[in-house]
Amino acid sequence: MRLWPTRLAALVGVALVLAPAAAATADTADPTDTAPTDAELLLVLDASSSMAEPDADGAPRIDAARTALHAMIEELAPEQAVGLRVFGGAVHEDRPDAQTCVDSELVVPVGTGNADALSQAVEAYAPLGDTPIAYALQQAAGDLSETGERTIVLVSDGVETCDPDPCEVARELRAGGLDLVVHTVGLGADDRTRSQLQCIAAAGGGEYFGASDAETLTTALGRLATRAFRPFVYSGTPVVGTPAPEGAPELAVGEYTDTIAETEGEPKHYTVLRSEPGSRLLVGVTMKNPSPSGVSAVDVRLRTTDDRLCGSATMPVTSIGGQSSFGSAGVATPVDGPAACTDDDGLVLSLGAGAGSQQILGEAVQIVVEEIPPVVDADSLPGPAASPEWSGLTAGTPAGDVVGGVSPSAATPVEAGTTVAFDLVPGEIAFFSVPVDYGQGLEALVDFAGADGPLAEEMRPTSNALDVAIIAPHRAQVHDALADAGGARPRAVLGSTEPAQAAAVMREVRWANDGENDPVLAGDHVIMVSLTSTRERLVPLPLTLTTNVVGEVSGVPEHAAPEQVEEAPEATDSQASSAPAEQPSAADGPSDDEPAASWLVWLLAAAGVLVAGVGVVLLRRGRSVG
Numbered sequence: 001m002r003l004w005p006t007r008l009a010a011l012v013g014v015a016l017v018l019a020p021a022a023a024a025t026a027d028t029a030d031p032t033d034t035a036p037t038d039a040e041l042l043l044v045l046d047a048s049s050s051m052a053e054p055d056a057d058g059a060p061r062i063d064a065a066r067t068a069l070h071a072m073i074e075e076l077a078p079e080q081a082v083g084l085r086v087f088g089g090a091v092h093e094d095r096p097d098a099q100t101c102v103d104s105e106l107v108v109p110v111g112t113g114n115a116d117a118l119s120q121a122v123e124a125y126a127p128l129g130d131t132p133i134a135y136a137l138q139q140a141a142g143d144l145s146e147t148g149e150r151t152i153v154l155v156s157d158g159v160e161t162c163d164p165d166p167c168e169v170a171r172e173l174r175a176g177g178l179d180l181v182v183h184t185v186g187l188g189a190d191d192r193t194r195s196q197l198q199c200i201a202a203a204g205g206g207e208y209f210g211a212s213d214a215e216t217l218t219t220a221l222g223r224l225a226t227r228a229f230r231p232f233v234y235s236g237t238p239v240v241g242t243p244a245p246e247g248a249p250e251l252a253v254g255e256y257t258d259t260i261a262e263t264e265g266e267p268k269h270y271t272v273l274r275s276e277p278g279s280r281l282l283v284g285v286t287m288k289n290p291s292p293s294g295v296s297a298v299d300v301r302l303r304t305t306d307d308r309l310c311g312s313a314t315m316p317v318t319s320i321g322g323q324s325s326f327g328s329a330g331v332a333t334p335v336d337g338p339a340a341c342t343d344d345d346g347l348v349l350s351l352g353a354g355a356g357s358q359q360i361l362g363e364a365v366q367i368v369v370e371e372i373p374p375v376v377d378a379d380s381l382p383g384p385a386a387s388p389e390w391s392g393l394t395a396g397t398p399a400g401d402v403v404g405g406v407s408p409s410a411a412t413p414v415e416a417g418t419t420v421a422f423d424l425v426p427g428e429i430a431f432f433s434v435p436v437d438y439g440q441g442l443e444a445l446v447d448f449a450g451a452d453g454p455l456a457e458e459m460r461p462t463s464n465a466l467d468v469a470i471i472a473p474h475r476a477q478v479h480d481a482l483a484d485a486g487g488a489r490p491r492a493v494l495g496s497t498e499p500a501q502a503a504a505v506m507r508e509v510r511w512a513n514d515g516e517n518d519p520v521l522a523g524d525h526v527i528m529v530s531l532t533s534t535r536e537r538l539v540p541l542p543l544t545l546t547t548n549v550v551g552e553v554s555g556v557p558e559h560a561a562p563e564q565v566e567e568a569p570e571a572t573d574s575q576a577s578s579a580p581a582e583q584p585s586a587a588d589g590p591s592d593d594e595p596a597a598s599w600l601v602w603l604l605a606a607a608g609v610l611v612a613g614v615g616v617v618l619l620r621r622g623r624s625v626g
Helices: 008-018 061-075 115-124 133-143 166-175 191-203 214-228 339-343 453-459 595-612
Strands: 040-046 081-087 104-111 150-156 180-187 205-211 254-259 268-273 280-288 295-303 309-318 326-332 346-353 364-372 419-424 429-436 441-448 464-471 491-494 500-505 523-533 541-550
Touching (some): 040 104, 061 180, 081 133, 133 150, 150 191, 180 214, 205 214, 280 309, 309 339, 346 364, 441 464, 441 523
Parallel strands (some): 150 180
Antiparallel strands (some): 429 523, 441 541
């Protein structure tokens, strides 16, 4: 059996490079071990006079900042590129605006192996002047390289005291071509300060965190530093969808990135290519909502060129409790549908923001295209899978601590049948991957053991929502939300300190499933776990994840071998990256019938017939798992 054609190799490769934990059996997982080498983090710190005022513990805010910064610096890996810029630290606030409004200095340039320089700068950093946030952000953009993942973490306890508007500056930086995210942290922030810092974070594609003392600031900076070197990954070839189907970019099997159209009600269009009549096309969409609030959705439609619907889905990208969240959806051409849906060389994909989704206009989105080749044994394959039955899965003793991946493309691999420990703070989403083959289903149980002591005090005035979902290789969410999972549901509300569980279970992977709500494609399935809260808090919540793959490998479709080898079309500008080599499925061992070998046998056999004029060569039709 072979995967034909597939992007599984690319997904696994990205996961191995970026995932913060290589396996569930590791004792600990260091999120810095696999940091992208081109990622950069710049800390932009407030040194205005108000930083001398007391925090929630009664100590000067500047002391809390120093404590938190030293703790963060100690956790940095030598290869991580970090810099420090200070604003309001050189000119006294009584000086003219012409001086105070340009008071910002890069005290430690962005670089690696500079922990000592950062620590010395933190000690020398003292409160003095005004709060020229906008100017500091403008200068910060020039401190970073022009390519790669770039993160600015702005820490302030007050509002802008100069012009221009820092929200507009953050928005301009985000739109200026840099792959840049701006996160903000409010230290003892009042309502006005919080509102402005939230605005800056939203405009900069980042998130806002509130901190009241050294402990919560330490947690915030640690989390943001981790995210800077494990960014949400939109992997794929950049393309630009068109306002109309005519002239739309062509998408073959692979991963692509684009942005949602800038105008509501005006979707972008793409042409999804089919390599052989009778194959089944699957298209998935993924995005992370950068807005700190609001509810939004993306409409996904797959049609023929004469506008007959072949598949549709609505992808919610919902923010709950003032935190950002993640959306994923997939569509598949039907097994028994209009001939055009199953045979046309190209179908039209349209993506557009749903009504009231202004916050995602112009934001990044990932598109995944998969193709299952024509099936020759459809009559012998099982029909659509029935609702799943929960196996009675319970949480066990954790095999180790892991750090969840930050996107489906960088999900942390875990071993089925084991329990792993991890933690989340509100607003975080973690991704884990488990291979699932035909005839098999997946169960996921997320367990909160309860709280006491300081954690209990933090939780009592808070309502937390714990969500779990299962995402297929083509990004459709395929867990059965109505299935009985031993009394647990995909969402658990943690309104108290009592133990709680959230669970997700999916039907068996079968070729005859619909593909929009049920799995049709064998390969790595991703478990998403998110935590949101009604209150800003940064205390990590300890959780465990237990997984189980149920069923034996069965119902693997047999696919028709192509009738002839066609020369691959030249890559267009939008498809400049080369496709990865095909890899065996997780259920297969080494296979002798690789593509080149099988065609060589075919050609030699044909030559033998022509030369000898006798004999019949039987060619075993290749199998593949889509």
